Amino acid sequence: MIEDLLPWQKEHDIPPNYVEVDIDEEQLESPAEERFLKILEKRGFPAPVPQFEVILGGSQKTIADFAYPDQRIPIYIDGLSEGIHGNPLQPQKDKLLRAKAQAKGYRILEIPAEALHDKTMLADYLDILSDCLS
Numbered sequence: 001m002i003e004d005l006l007p008w009q010k011e012h013d014i015p016p017n018y019v020e021v022d023i024d025e026e027q028l029e030s031p032a033e034e035r036f037l038k039i040l041e042k043r044g045f046p047a048p049v050p051q052f053e054v055i056l057g058g059s060q061k062t063i064a065d066f067a068y069p070d071q072r073i074p075i076y077i078d079g080l081s082e083g084i085h086g087n088p089l090q091p092q093k094d095k096l097l098r099a100k101a102q103a104k105g106y107r108i109l110e111i112p113a114e115a116l117h118d119k120t121m122l123a124d125y126l127d128i129l130s131d132c133l134s
Helices: 031-042 089-103 113-117 119-133
Strands: 049-057 060-068 073-078 109-112
Touching: 031 060, 031 073, 031 113, 049 089, 060 089, 073 089, 073 113, 073 119, 109 113, 109 119, 113 119
Parallel strands: 073 109
Antiparallel strands: 049 060, 060 073
């Protein structure tokens, strides 16, 4: 029919798939970490301990952005800053230290900073965190 030949017609808007959180990023040292804290607070999660040191033995340690020490859950918010995760060797070093922490009984949660802006990805990470805390 003639209707089949007409161009596409807009029926409704598709809502954006990003997470809205009110933060003043200009005054923050780490916007992704602040965003994560605001999201946890908004969703009713207990407050985690920031900048938690996981001692791996000897002089080795890894510093998690956040942690729930009693449950042995370090949380890393991984971004792509030039000096840290933009450096191709840094993710390999992080992976090794985190594997050592996991071998010592820690349940590592790595969250890409980009996931903090995507409702679907964020929901999955928060589900994982919720399961770990239960």
